[in-house]
Amino acid sequence: MSALVLLNPAAADGRAGRRRPALVAALAAAGLDADVVATRGPGDAERLARGAGRAALVVAAGGDGTVYEVVNGLTAHGRGGPALGVLPLGTGDDFASALGVPPRLDDAARVLTATPPRPLDLGEVTWDDVAGAHVRRFANALGAGFDAHVAWLVAETKWLGGRAAYLAAVPRALWAWRRPTVSARVSVGGAVVFDGPLFLCEVGNGPSVGGGFRLTPDAVLDDGLLDVCLAGHLTPTRAVRLLPRSLTGAHTAAPEVVTGRGRRVEVEATAGPLTLHADGEVLALDARRVRADVLPGALRVVAPALAGGAGRGQLLMAAGEYDS
Numbered sequence: 663m664s665a666l667v668l669l670n671p672a673a674a675d676g677r678a679g680r681r682r683p684a685l686v687a688a689l690a691a692a693g694l695d696a697d698v699v700a701t702r703g704p705g706d707a708e709r710l711a712r713g714a715g716r717a718a719l720v721v722a723a724g725g726d727g728t729v730y731e732v733v734n735g736l737t738a739h740g741r742g743g744p745a746l747g748v749l750p751l752g753t754g755d756d757f758a759s760a761l762g763v764p765p766r767l768d769d770a771a772r773v774l775t776a777t778p779p780r781p782l783d784l785g786e787v788t789w790d791d792v793a794g795a796h797v798r799r800f801a802n803a804l805g806a807g808f809d810a811h812v813a814w815l816v817a818e819t820k821w822l823g824g825r826a827a828y829l830a831a832v833p834r835a836l837w838a839w840r841r842p843t844v845s846a847r848v849s850v851g852g853a854v855v856f857d858g859p860l861f862l863c864e865v866g867n868g869p870s871v872g873g874g875f876r877l878t879p880d881a882v883l884d885d886g887l888l889d890v891c892l893a894g895h896l897t898p899t900r901a902v903r904l905l906p907r908s909l910t911g912a913h914t915a916a917p918e919v920v921t922g923r924g925r926r927v928e929v930e931a932t933a934g935p936l937t938l939h940a941d942g943e944v945l946a947l948d949a950r951r952v953r954a955d956v957l958p959g960a961l962r963v964v965a966p967a968l969a970g971g972a973g974r975g976q977l978l979m980a981a982g983e984y985d986s
């Protein structure tokens with residue numbers, strides 16, 4: 663099998679780049695005929711994936727941001743294009759965890775040759791801001807509000823290093839959000855589920871974000887649906903109390919938390935602009951209207967945790983329930 667491995671050397675504060683020799687050795691040991699190409703900057707992985715139509719497999723070697731880019735490049739090929747593999751070399755690696763990719767490089771490389779790819783759902787986000795309308799795809803999660811604000815602060819202070827940038831960003835974001843900063847109306851499948859001051863709204867294709875915070879703990883990558891978790895205004899003290907509970911998904915029982923599941927999720931800012939992220943990459947600081955749609959079975963992915971059997975999304979698609 664011919665594979666193109668797109669290595670983001672900047673992932674995990676540059677640790678991914680330093681692991682290139684170990685990556686090449688792991689791929690050789692797994693018997694994968696692979697070209698390893700390092701990206702030169704943001705956007706490069708997407709461009710390379712778009713040009714990789716002849717590869718059987720395109721592997722995102724990096725974190726969730728690298729996966730996001732590769733997914734947006736690969737979907738340009740349609741459903742018959744190369745499959746996606748993931749080697750978790752990033753900081754959070756939430757999508758790789760959802761796929762069941764083992765954290766050790768040797769094991770993860772072996773999985774690429776041993777597991778036939780299978781169709782999984784993707785999300786498609788459409789939003790309006792001052793620059794107009796935009797459309798992107800996401801693999802793992804879309805977030806509006808507090809966590810997108812954290813992602814923006816982290817990107818701004820990248821020079822601090824991943825973990826330090828996060829530690830600095832969370833208190834800054836909590837301080838900025840001590841009073842309600844945005845209000846929004848949220849609909850799932852056309853029905854309004856929330857209207858008021860918003861802390862965050864997370865739309866999960868996979869269950870976790872930020873390196874293991876299970877905001878949408880029951881999200882499944884092949885069920886043809888997106889899971890939603892939103893919280894109305896939280897004081898900093900209340901947010902700090904709830905955050906650790908999201909490591910297990912126990913936050914969903916809190917009275918401020920609303921959950922839902924559907925094919926389409928809409929978030930409309932009624933006061934203040936929305937900060938928006940997809941797979942941890944900041945998309946907008948001033949979104950007004952955001953729509954997320956599931957694209958059932960849109961991309962074939964090496965997913966050891968989901969190997970075998972048709973997912974619900976595929977079954978619904980076969981039954982003609984989806985036209986996307």
Ligand SMILES: Nc1ncnc2c1ncn2[C@@H]1O[C@H](COP(=O)(O)OP(=O)(O)OP(=O)(O)O)[C@@H](O)[C@H]1O
Pocket residue numbers: 670671672673674675700701702703704705706724725726727728729731751752753754755756824941942943
């Ligand atoms: N060669 C490069 N130099 C600098 N930045 C790059 C390069 N290639 C890609 N990037 C950018 O690096 C950023 C971070 O990548 P990625 O998300 O994969 O790693 P991470 O942040 O360590 O992991 P995670 O998102 O799982 O926490 C992305 O915004 C991506 O566009």
